[in-house]
Amino acid sequence: MESKLHGIMAEFDTPSDLVDAARKVRDAGYTKTDAFSPFPLHEIDEALGIKRSILPYLIFCGGITGLLSGIGLQYFVHVFDWPIIVGGRPHFSLPAFIPPAYELTILFSAFVAVFGMLFLNGLPAPYHPVFNVPRFALATREKFFLIIESKDEKYDYAETRSFMESLAPQEVFDVEE
Amino acid sequence: MANLDDYQAPAVINRWRTLALGAGGIAVLAWGVGTYMNPEQGLRSWLLGFIFWAGITFGSLGVLMLQYLTGGAWGVVIRRTLEAATRTFPLVVLLFIPLAIGVWTHTFFEWTHLPADDPIMAHRGVYMTPWFWIVRAAIYFAVFGFMIYLLNGWSVKQDKTETVEESRLVLERASRFSGPAMVFFALAVTFAVVDWMMMLDAHWFSTMWGLLFVAGWGLSCFCFSVTILANLSDTAPMNRVLGKRHFHDLGKLMLALTMVWAYFNFSQFLIIWAGNLPEETTWYLARMKGGWGYVGIGLILFHFAFPFLVLLQQDFKRKARWLASLAMFILVMRIVDMFYLIGPTDRVSGTLEQGAFFISWMDIVAPIAVGGIWLWWFFGQLLKRPMVPAKDPYFEEAVEHGHGH
Numbered sequence A: 001m002e003s004k005l006h007g008i009m010a011e012f013d014t015p016s017d018l019v020d021a022a023r024k025v026r027d028a029g030y031t032k033t034d035a036f037s038p039f040p041l042h043e044i045d046e047a048l049g050i051k052r053s054i055l056p057y058l059i060f061c062g063g064i065t066g067l068l069s070g071i072g073l074q075y076f077v078h079v080f081d082w083p084i085i086v087g088g089r090p091h092f093s094l095p096a097f098i099p100p101a102y103e104l105t106i107l108f109s110a111f112v113a114v115f116g117m118l119f120l121n122g123l124p125a126p127y128h129p130v131f132n133v134p135r136f137a138l139a140t141r142e143k144f145f146l147i148i149e150s151k152d153e154k155y156d157y158a159e160t161r162s163f164m165e166s167l168a169p170q171e172v173f174d175v176e177e
Numbered sequence B: 001m002a003n004l005d006d007y008q009a010p011a012v013i014n015r016w017r018t019l020a021l022g023a024g025g026i027a028v029l030a031w032g033v034g035t036y037m038n039p040e041q042g043l044r045s046w047l048l049g050f051i052f053w054a055g056i057t058f059g060s061l062g063v064l065m066l067q068y069l070t071g072g073a074w075g076v077v078i079r080r081t082l083e084a085a086t087r088t089f090p091l092v093v094l095l096f097i098p099l100a101i102g103v104w105t106h107t108f109f110e111w112t113h114l115p116a117d118d119p120i121m122a123h124r125g126v127y128m129t130p131w132f133w134i135v136r137a138a139i140y141f142a143v144f145g146f147m148i149y150l151l152n153g154w155s156v157k158q159d160k161t162e163t164v165e166e167s168r169l170v171l172e173r174a175s176r177f178s179g180p181a182m183v184f185f186a187l188a189v190t191f192a193v194v195d196w197m198m199m200l201d202a203h204w205f206s207t208m209w210g211l212l213f214v215a216g217w218g219l220s221c222f223c224f225s226v227t228i229l230a231n232l233s234d235t236a237p238m239n240r241v242l243g244k245r246h247f248h249d250l251g252k253l254m255l256a257l258t259m260v261w262a263y264f265n266f267s268q269f270l271i272i273w274a275g276n277l278p279e280e281t282t283w284y285l286a287r288m289k290g291g292w293g294y295v296g297i298g299l300i301l302f303h304f305a306f307p308f309l310v311l312l313q314q315d316f317k318r319k320a321r322w323l324a325s326l327a328m329f330i331l332v333m334r335i336v337d338m339f340y341l342i343g344p345t346d347r348v349s350g351t352l353e354q355g356a357f358f359i360s361w362m363d364i365v366a367p368i369a370v371g372g373i374w375l376w377w378f379f380g381q382l383l384k385r386p387m388v389p390a391k392d393p394y395f396e397e398a399v400e401h402g403h404g405h
Helices: A015-027 A044-048 A055-081 A094-120 A134-140 A157-166 B012-037 B039-070 B073-086 B089-104 B119-128 B130-159 B164-196 B209-232 B244-275 B278-288 B290-311 B314-318 B320-342 B362-384 B395-402
Strands: A005-012 A033-036 A144-149 A171-176
Touching: A005 A015, A005 A134, A005 A157, A015 A033, A015 A044, A015 A144, A033 A044, A055 A094, A094 B244, A134 A144, A144 A157, A157 A171, B012 B039, B012 B362, B039 B073, B039 B089, B039 B130, B039 B164, B039 B209, B039 B320, B039 B362, B073 B130, B073 B209, B073 B244, B073 B362, B073 B395, B089 B130, B089 B362, B119 B130, B130 B164, B164 B209, B209 B244, B209 B320, B244 B278, B244 B290, B244 B314, B244 B320, B244 B395, B278 B290, B290 B314, B290 B320, B314 B320
Parallel strands: none
Antiparallel strands: A005 A144, A005 A171, A033 A144
């Protein structure tokens, strides 16, 4: 049955227990891990060794794309596709092009930020194995959970389970796939 | 409650104070000689120094009221720097006297020489007469001085409180005052900069003018505060107060105001460009030709684009030294921005071809002269009070905030 497990989950009573345990998990060399808490824990990123998100760079690229699309679109429309003289100005009048280009910069950045965030979080996820543990529902209320996934390189059922038990959790669960 | 003696200003400020006075004193002498030889250029350069440094004084007043209204950890840790900057007010009034004399004696500002039958002068009537210009300046100073006096008074009172409840009462009074006072502050700034800066060009006008200075002075104030605090962040007592998150927050405010400055400037440009009316476009035409055009492009690149891209990065904002280097760079660009507003305007003496690019040695000396004296006064004020409002009810929380993630 081992191969069918999604991972091994431990339940903790307080956020500091969770953070302490997360540090030990990281130091033991596990990388395919995750933590669940009813509220944001700023220390957990560092404790679990979670890398900084690449989202800001994607948003920056989104913004640049928006800026270039904005200028490109107006250039195409006003210079090639349908040139009209407005107020005696040249077809390519940069000052007038800046507000729409700016709006597209914001729009593209915002789209990349929202949809990029969802994508990088693996959302939408209609099914996730962690909910096979009935007590996991408490992660939205008062309990703190830590999971080591079975796809982790260091994962070995017996060893990992006894390691999890050594972290002094309230309970350890097998999470079925 | 916290003990105020733990937060006395460090002795290193005394050395900075002497340095500032030395540099300022020498520059004032040089400026004095230059002004004796060419009074108009001397006063134009003095205005450049005055509008930049007085901008930090009045910008600090605005930000001081803003942080009373919004709250937040950044406001608690920079409050004493802001207050010390506002208390340079008596000096700013003194520094204004050469400008008042210049207008009274018709030495600079082209409008002091225009004939009375000039249509715009005739229309504006008594508003554009030297005596009324000086009376208005006195009114602006009275408004600013009143706010500075009250806010600093409450701050002293807060330091004398014994309990959290008393301290909270003082804070609430300052916050309640700051809301309505902010309205009068923005109005006074608008009228003042129209008189002191926009009137350099007697016929031109822009409704964006006041906002340009509200945003620009706010930016100057944040850059100045970051510079001072970053240089104190390694010495006691500020090493126990400041954390990387405080600088992160101040860096975000610098980013916001850099963008607001660019936004207001572009709005003004776009409206005038789209309107395409001769009485408005002359101002930009003079500033897009020859040497002034390069200054304008320089401002777009180094007052906006470069600081904007650098400040987008989170890591940069969290390192006090890096942020302070950029803050000093922006402060220099603020002077260039003021130079760009003053430089191309018409001269009374008519010695230069209209709109020709020209920079005088006094344009460099006068900001140093005003700045040296201003900083000497500022450091003196900074030494007088504890470095942080340690009795503020939110003080501990604000310190803790800086050391989080």
